[in-house]
Amino acid sequence: MADKVTSLDVARMAGVSQSAVSRVFTPGASVSPKTAEKVREAASALGYRPNVLARSLITGKSRMIGLVVAYLDNYFYPEALEKLSNALQAEGYHVLMFMASQTAGNIDQVLREILDYQVDGIVMASVAMSSDLARQCQEAGVPVVLFNRSQDEEGLSSVTSDNYEGGRKAADLLVKTGHRRIGYIAGWPGASTQRDREAGFRAGLKDAGFEIAAYGHGNFQTDDAKKAAREMFGTEQRPDGVFVATDHMAIAVMDVLRSELGLDVPGDVSVIGFDDVPPAAWSAYNLTTLRQCANRMVGATVEMLMQNIRDTGTGPRRIKFEAPLVLRGTVRNSEGYE
Numbered sequence: 001m002a003d004k005v006t007s008l009d010v011a012r013m014a015g016v017s018q019s020a021v022s023r024v025f026t027p028g029a030s031v032s033p034k035t036a037e038k039v040r041e042a043a044s045a046l047g048y049r050p051n052v053l054a055r056s057l058i059t060g061k062s063r064m065i066g067l068v069v070a071y072l073d074n075y076f077y078p079e080a081l082e083k084l085s086n087a088l089q090a091e092g093y094h095v096l097m098f099m100a101s102q103t104a105g106n107i108d109q110v111l112r113e114i115l116d117y118q119v120d121g122i123v124m125a126s127v128a129m130s131s132d133l134a135r136q137c138q139e140a141g142v143p144v145v146l147f148n149r150s151q152d153e154e155g156l157s158s159v160t161s162d163n164y165e166g167g168r169k170a171a172d173l174l175v176k177t178g179h180r181r182i183g184y185i186a187g188w189p190g191a192s193t194q195r196d197r198e199a200g201f202r203a204g205l206k207d208a209g210f211e212i213a214a215y216g217h218g219n220f221q222t223d224d225a226k227k228a229a230r231e232m233f234g235t236e237q238r239p240d241g242v243f244v245a246t247d248h249m250a251i252a253v254m255d256v257l258r259s260e261l262g263l264d265v266p267g268d269v270s271v272i273g274f275d276d277v278p279p280a281a282w283s284a285y286n287l288t289t290l291r292q293c294a295n296r297m298v299g300a301t302v303e304m305l306m307q308n309i310r311d312t313g314t315g316p317r318r319i320k321f322e323a324p325l326v327l328r329g330t331v332r333n334s335e336g337y338e
Protein backbone atom coordinates (compact mmCIF):
# COMPACT_ATOMS: atom_id res chain seq x y z
CA MET A 1 0.00 0.00 0.00
CA ALA A 2 1.42 3.36 -1.06
CA ASP A 3 2.28 5.92 1.62
CA LYS A 4 -0.30 8.64 2.09
CA VAL A 5 0.59 11.95 0.48
CA THR A 6 1.02 14.74 3.04
CA SER A 7 1.04 18.50 2.89
CA LEU A 8 4.81 18.36 3.38
CA ASP A 9 5.13 16.38 0.12
CA VAL A 10 3.08 19.03 -1.67
CA ALA A 11 5.17 21.81 -0.15
CA ARG A 12 8.42 20.20 -1.34
CA MET A 13 7.14 19.73 -4.90
CA ALA A 14 5.72 23.25 -5.08
CA GLY A 15 8.79 24.82 -3.47
CA VAL A 16 6.79 26.54 -0.74
CA SER A 17 6.39 26.21 3.00
CA GLN A 18 4.01 23.71 4.60
CA SER A 19 2.04 26.63 6.09
CA ALA A 20 1.51 28.01 2.59
CA VAL A 21 -0.08 24.71 1.57
CA SER A 22 -2.35 24.92 4.59
CA ARG A 23 -3.42 28.47 3.67
CA VAL A 24 -4.27 27.45 0.12
CA PHE A 25 -6.74 24.87 1.39
CA THR A 26 -8.18 27.05 4.14
CA PRO A 27 -11.20 29.09 2.96
CA GLY A 28 -10.67 32.80 3.46
CA ALA A 29 -6.94 32.52 4.19
CA SER A 30 -4.55 34.99 2.53
CA VAL A 31 -2.34 33.55 -0.20
CA SER A 32 -0.96 34.92 -3.48
CA PRO A 33 -2.48 33.63 -6.74
CA LYS A 34 0.96 32.44 -7.91
CA THR A 35 1.53 30.40 -4.76
CA ALA A 36 -2.00 29.00 -4.88
CA GLU A 37 -1.51 27.88 -8.47
CA LYS A 38 1.80 26.11 -7.71
CA VAL A 39 0.32 24.38 -4.67
CA ARG A 40 -2.80 23.19 -6.49
CA GLU A 41 -0.75 21.89 -9.42
CA ALA A 42 1.52 19.95 -7.04
CA ALA A 43 -1.48 18.64 -5.08
CA SER A 44 -3.14 17.46 -8.29
CA ALA A 45 0.01 15.73 -9.50
CA LEU A 46 0.48 13.93 -6.18
CA GLY A 47 -3.20 13.15 -5.62
CA TYR A 48 -3.21 15.09 -2.36
CA ARG A 49 -6.46 15.77 -0.48
CA PRO A 50 -6.46 17.98 2.64
CA ASN A 51 -7.64 16.33 5.84
CA VAL A 52 -10.45 18.67 6.87
CA LEU A 53 -11.22 16.80 10.09
CA ALA A 54 -7.62 16.86 11.24
CA ARG A 55 -7.38 20.58 10.52
CA SER A 56 -10.53 21.21 12.55
CA LEU A 57 -8.90 19.60 15.58
CA ILE A 58 -6.00 22.04 15.30
CA THR A 59 -7.98 25.20 14.53
CA GLY A 60 -11.07 24.44 16.63
CA LYS A 61 -13.19 25.26 13.56
CA SER A 62 -14.92 22.52 11.59
CA ARG A 63 -16.12 24.84 8.78
CA MET A 64 -19.42 22.95 9.04
CA ILE A 65 -22.93 24.31 9.63
CA GLY A 66 -25.72 22.12 10.95
CA LEU A 67 -29.02 22.62 9.11
CA VAL A 68 -32.13 21.18 10.78
CA VAL A 69 -35.45 20.85 8.96
CA ALA A 70 -38.65 19.12 10.03
CA TYR A 71 -40.34 18.51 6.69
CA LEU A 72 -39.94 19.21 2.99
CA ASP A 73 -43.58 18.83 1.89
CA ASN A 74 -44.01 22.59 1.67
CA TYR A 75 -42.66 23.69 -1.72
CA PHE A 76 -41.11 26.74 -0.04
CA TYR A 77 -38.47 24.75 1.83
CA PRO A 78 -36.63 22.80 -0.92
CA GLU A 79 -35.98 26.01 -2.84
CA ALA A 80 -35.12 28.06 0.25
CA LEU A 81 -32.81 25.37 1.64
CA GLU A 82 -30.99 25.09 -1.68
CA LYS A 83 -30.38 28.85 -1.62
CA LEU A 84 -29.28 28.63 2.01
CA SER A 85 -26.85 25.77 1.33
CA ASN A 86 -25.35 27.56 -1.68
CA ALA A 87 -24.92 30.77 0.30
CA LEU A 88 -23.17 28.97 3.17
CA GLN A 89 -20.91 27.12 0.76
CA ALA A 90 -19.98 30.45 -0.83
CA GLU A 91 -18.78 31.49 2.64
CA GLY A 92 -16.52 28.43 2.75
CA TYR A 93 -18.72 26.21 4.91
CA HIS A 94 -19.99 22.67 4.42
CA VAL A 95 -23.62 21.96 5.28
CA LEU A 96 -24.76 18.95 7.31
CA MET A 97 -28.51 18.48 6.98
CA PHE A 98 -30.51 16.72 9.68
CA MET A 99 -34.20 15.81 9.55
CA ALA A 100 -36.28 16.13 12.71
CA SER A 101 -39.91 15.69 13.65
CA GLN A 102 -41.91 18.49 15.26
CA THR A 103 -41.69 16.99 18.75
CA ALA A 104 -39.37 18.81 21.13
CA GLY A 105 -37.72 15.62 22.40
CA ASN A 106 -36.80 14.49 18.90
CA ILE A 107 -35.44 17.90 17.93
CA ASP A 108 -33.33 18.11 21.08
CA GLN A 109 -31.84 14.67 20.37
CA VAL A 110 -30.97 15.71 16.81
CA LEU A 111 -29.33 18.89 18.04
CA ARG A 112 -27.24 17.01 20.56
CA GLU A 113 -25.96 14.86 17.69
CA ILE A 114 -25.17 17.99 15.70
CA LEU A 115 -23.13 19.42 18.58
CA ASP A 116 -21.12 16.18 18.59
CA TYR A 117 -19.93 17.09 15.08
CA GLN A 118 -18.36 20.29 16.46
CA VAL A 119 -20.28 22.47 14.01
CA ASP A 120 -19.48 26.17 13.92
CA GLY A 121 -23.15 27.19 13.76
CA ILE A 122 -26.70 25.90 13.44
CA VAL A 123 -29.65 26.97 11.30
CA MET A 124 -33.07 25.73 12.42
CA ALA A 125 -35.50 25.75 9.48
CA SER A 126 -39.19 25.11 10.22
CA VAL A 127 -38.42 23.79 13.72
CA ALA A 128 -38.16 25.14 17.26
CA MET A 129 -35.83 24.17 20.10
CA SER A 130 -36.12 23.94 23.86
CA SER A 131 -34.80 26.73 26.06
CA ASP A 132 -32.49 24.21 27.76
CA LEU A 133 -30.81 23.24 24.50
CA ALA A 134 -30.61 26.88 23.43
CA ARG A 135 -28.65 27.51 26.62
CA GLN A 136 -26.35 24.54 25.88
CA CYS A 137 -25.59 25.87 22.41
CA GLN A 138 -24.85 29.29 23.86
CA GLU A 139 -22.51 27.82 26.48
CA ALA A 140 -20.74 25.80 23.77
CA GLY A 141 -20.21 28.95 21.72
CA VAL A 142 -22.31 27.61 18.83
CA PRO A 143 -24.57 30.34 17.41
CA VAL A 144 -28.11 29.40 16.34
CA VAL A 145 -30.35 31.21 13.87
CA LEU A 146 -34.00 30.26 13.37
CA PHE A 147 -35.09 30.41 9.73
CA ASN A 148 -38.82 30.96 9.06
CA ARG A 149 -39.55 30.42 12.75
CA SER A 150 -39.36 32.55 15.89
CA GLN A 151 -39.48 31.80 19.62
CA ASP A 152 -40.09 33.74 22.79
CA GLU A 153 -36.62 33.02 24.21
CA GLU A 154 -34.64 36.27 24.25
CA GLY A 155 -31.32 34.62 23.40
CA LEU A 156 -32.33 33.28 19.96
CA SER A 157 -31.89 35.05 16.63
CA SER A 158 -34.52 34.58 13.93
CA VAL A 159 -35.35 35.54 10.36
CA THR A 160 -38.99 35.44 9.25
CA SER A 161 -41.55 37.14 7.09
CA ASP A 162 -43.90 39.53 8.85
CA ASN A 163 -46.52 36.81 9.15
CA TYR A 164 -48.87 38.87 11.31
CA GLU A 165 -49.10 41.68 8.77
CA GLY A 166 -49.44 39.09 6.02
CA GLY A 167 -52.50 37.69 7.77
CA ARG A 168 -53.97 41.19 8.07
CA LYS A 169 -53.46 41.74 4.34
CA ALA A 170 -55.34 38.53 3.54
CA ALA A 171 -58.26 39.65 5.72
CA ASP A 172 -58.32 43.12 4.18
CA LEU A 173 -58.39 41.73 0.64
CA LEU A 174 -61.28 39.35 1.33
CA VAL A 175 -63.34 41.97 3.15
CA LYS A 176 -62.79 44.74 0.58
CA THR A 177 -63.66 42.41 -2.31
CA GLY A 178 -67.08 41.71 -0.84
CA HIS A 179 -66.65 38.41 1.02
CA ARG A 180 -68.85 37.98 4.07
CA ARG A 181 -68.54 34.38 5.23
CA ILE A 182 -64.81 33.86 5.54
CA GLY A 183 -62.93 30.69 6.50
CA TYR A 184 -59.41 29.86 7.63
CA ILE A 185 -57.43 26.62 7.27
CA ALA A 186 -54.62 26.58 9.80
CA GLY A 187 -51.16 25.07 9.78
CA TRP A 188 -49.47 23.15 12.58
CA PRO A 189 -50.49 24.88 15.84
CA GLY A 190 -46.99 24.68 17.34
CA ALA A 191 -45.43 26.83 14.58
CA SER A 192 -44.89 30.55 15.07
CA THR A 193 -45.69 31.09 11.39
CA GLN A 194 -49.14 29.55 11.87
CA ARG A 195 -49.74 31.43 15.11
CA ASP A 196 -48.80 34.83 13.67
CA ARG A 197 -50.65 34.41 10.37
CA GLU A 198 -53.85 33.44 12.15
CA ALA A 199 -53.49 36.24 14.72
CA GLY A 200 -53.05 38.83 11.97
CA PHE A 201 -55.95 37.41 10.00
CA ARG A 202 -58.27 37.48 13.02
CA ALA A 203 -57.20 41.04 13.88
CA GLY A 204 -57.81 42.22 10.31
CA LEU A 205 -61.29 40.68 10.24
CA LYS A 206 -62.12 42.13 13.66
CA ASP A 207 -61.14 45.63 12.57
CA ALA A 208 -63.65 45.31 9.71
CA GLY A 209 -66.40 43.96 11.98
CA PHE A 210 -66.02 40.30 10.99
CA GLU A 211 -64.73 37.08 12.51
CA ILE A 212 -63.70 33.69 11.18
CA ALA A 213 -66.91 31.89 10.17
CA ALA A 214 -65.37 28.46 9.49
CA TYR A 215 -62.14 26.96 10.80
CA GLY A 216 -60.15 23.91 9.65
CA HIS A 217 -56.93 22.21 10.76
CA GLY A 218 -54.51 21.60 7.89
CA ASN A 219 -51.39 21.07 10.07
CA PHE A 220 -49.14 21.92 7.08
CA GLN A 221 -50.10 18.52 5.64
CA THR A 222 -51.71 17.97 2.22
CA ASP A 223 -54.06 15.21 3.37
CA ASP A 224 -55.17 17.17 6.45
CA ALA A 225 -55.80 20.25 4.32
CA LYS A 226 -57.93 18.23 1.92
CA LYS A 227 -59.93 16.78 4.81
CA ALA A 228 -60.46 20.27 6.24
CA ALA A 229 -61.67 21.50 2.84
CA ARG A 230 -64.18 18.66 2.53
CA GLU A 231 -65.57 19.40 5.97
CA MET A 232 -65.65 23.16 5.51
CA PHE A 233 -67.14 23.26 2.02
CA GLY A 234 -69.29 20.14 2.06
CA THR A 235 -72.20 22.02 3.69
CA GLU A 236 -74.73 24.60 2.54
CA GLN A 237 -73.19 27.17 4.91
CA ARG A 238 -69.86 27.05 3.14
CA PRO A 239 -67.56 30.10 3.15
CA ASP A 240 -67.38 32.39 0.14
CA GLY A 241 -63.69 32.99 0.78
CA VAL A 242 -60.88 31.18 2.59
CA PHE A 243 -57.35 32.03 3.70
CA VAL A 244 -55.05 28.99 3.86
CA ALA A 245 -51.88 29.22 5.96
CA THR A 246 -49.53 27.97 3.18
CA ASP A 247 -49.60 27.64 -0.59
CA HIS A 248 -49.03 23.90 -0.62
CA MET A 249 -52.15 23.46 1.51
CA ALA A 250 -54.06 26.03 -0.58
CA ILE A 251 -53.26 24.08 -3.75
CA ALA A 252 -54.60 20.89 -2.12
CA VAL A 253 -57.73 22.79 -1.05
CA MET A 254 -58.28 24.06 -4.59
CA ASP A 255 -58.02 20.51 -5.95
CA VAL A 256 -60.79 19.40 -3.57
CA LEU A 257 -63.00 22.41 -4.33
CA ARG A 258 -62.80 21.91 -8.07
CA SER A 259 -62.41 18.18 -8.62
CA GLU A 260 -64.42 16.73 -5.74
CA LEU A 261 -67.00 19.37 -4.84
CA GLY A 262 -67.51 20.92 -8.27
CA LEU A 263 -67.02 24.47 -7.01
CA ASP A 264 -65.60 27.28 -9.11
CA VAL A 265 -62.59 29.24 -7.91
CA PRO A 266 -63.09 32.17 -7.57
CA GLY A 267 -66.71 32.21 -8.72
CA ASP A 268 -68.07 30.18 -5.79
CA VAL A 269 -65.20 30.63 -3.38
CA SER A 270 -62.05 32.77 -3.30
CA VAL A 271 -58.76 31.29 -2.06
CA ILE A 272 -55.64 33.00 -0.67
CA GLY A 273 -52.39 31.21 0.21
CA PHE A 274 -49.07 32.17 1.77
CA ASP A 275 -45.46 31.67 0.49
CA ASP A 276 -45.71 32.25 -3.30
CA VAL A 277 -44.14 28.91 -4.19
CA PRO A 278 -43.50 28.20 -7.91
CA PRO A 279 -46.71 26.15 -8.49
CA ALA A 280 -48.77 29.12 -7.24
CA ALA A 281 -47.98 30.91 -10.52
CA TRP A 282 -48.88 27.93 -12.73
CA SER A 283 -51.90 28.59 -14.90
CA ALA A 284 -53.69 25.60 -13.36
CA TYR A 285 -53.75 27.41 -9.98
CA ASN A 286 -52.92 31.11 -10.58
CA LEU A 287 -53.10 31.50 -6.80
CA THR A 288 -53.38 34.84 -5.03
CA THR A 289 -50.92 34.67 -2.14
CA LEU A 290 -48.52 36.45 0.22
CA ARG A 291 -44.90 36.18 -0.91
CA GLN A 292 -42.06 35.05 1.32
CA CYS A 293 -38.93 36.81 0.03
CA ALA A 294 -36.63 33.78 0.21
CA ASN A 295 -33.53 35.53 -1.18
CA ARG A 296 -33.68 38.29 1.42
CA MET A 297 -34.42 35.83 4.23
CA VAL A 298 -31.50 33.59 3.22
CA GLY A 299 -29.14 36.54 2.90
CA ALA A 300 -30.05 37.84 6.36
CA THR A 301 -29.74 34.38 7.91
CA VAL A 302 -26.25 33.77 6.52
CA GLU A 303 -25.07 37.30 7.37
CA MET A 304 -26.33 36.97 10.94
CA LEU A 305 -24.78 33.51 11.38
CA MET A 306 -21.38 34.59 10.01
CA GLN A 307 -21.37 37.63 12.29
CA ASN A 308 -22.19 35.48 15.31
CA ILE A 309 -19.45 32.98 14.40
CA ARG A 310 -16.87 35.77 14.11
CA ASP A 311 -18.02 37.44 17.34
CA THR A 312 -19.75 35.15 19.82
CA GLY A 313 -20.57 38.20 21.93
CA THR A 314 -22.95 39.54 19.28
CA GLY A 315 -26.44 39.88 20.72
CA PRO A 316 -29.50 38.13 19.23
CA ARG A 317 -31.51 39.84 16.51
CA ARG A 318 -34.96 39.24 15.10
CA ILE A 319 -35.49 40.26 11.49
CA LYS A 320 -38.86 40.37 9.75
CA PHE A 321 -39.35 40.99 6.04
CA GLU A 322 -42.55 42.28 4.53
CA ALA A 323 -44.70 39.66 2.81
CA PRO A 324 -46.05 41.42 -0.30
CA LEU A 325 -49.50 40.53 -1.60
CA VAL A 326 -49.37 38.85 -5.01
CA LEU A 327 -52.69 39.28 -6.80
CA ARG A 328 -53.53 36.56 -9.28
CA GLY A 329 -56.82 34.92 -10.21
CA THR A 330 -58.27 33.17 -7.17
CA VAL A 331 -59.98 36.14 -5.47
CA ARG A 332 -63.01 37.55 -7.25
CA ASN A 333 -63.53 41.30 -7.63
CA SER A 334 -59.82 41.91 -6.91
CA GLU A 335 -59.23 43.93 -10.07
CA GLY A 336 -58.11 47.38 -9.03
CA TYR A 337 -57.59 46.42 -5.37
CA GLU A 338 -54.89 48.46 -3.72
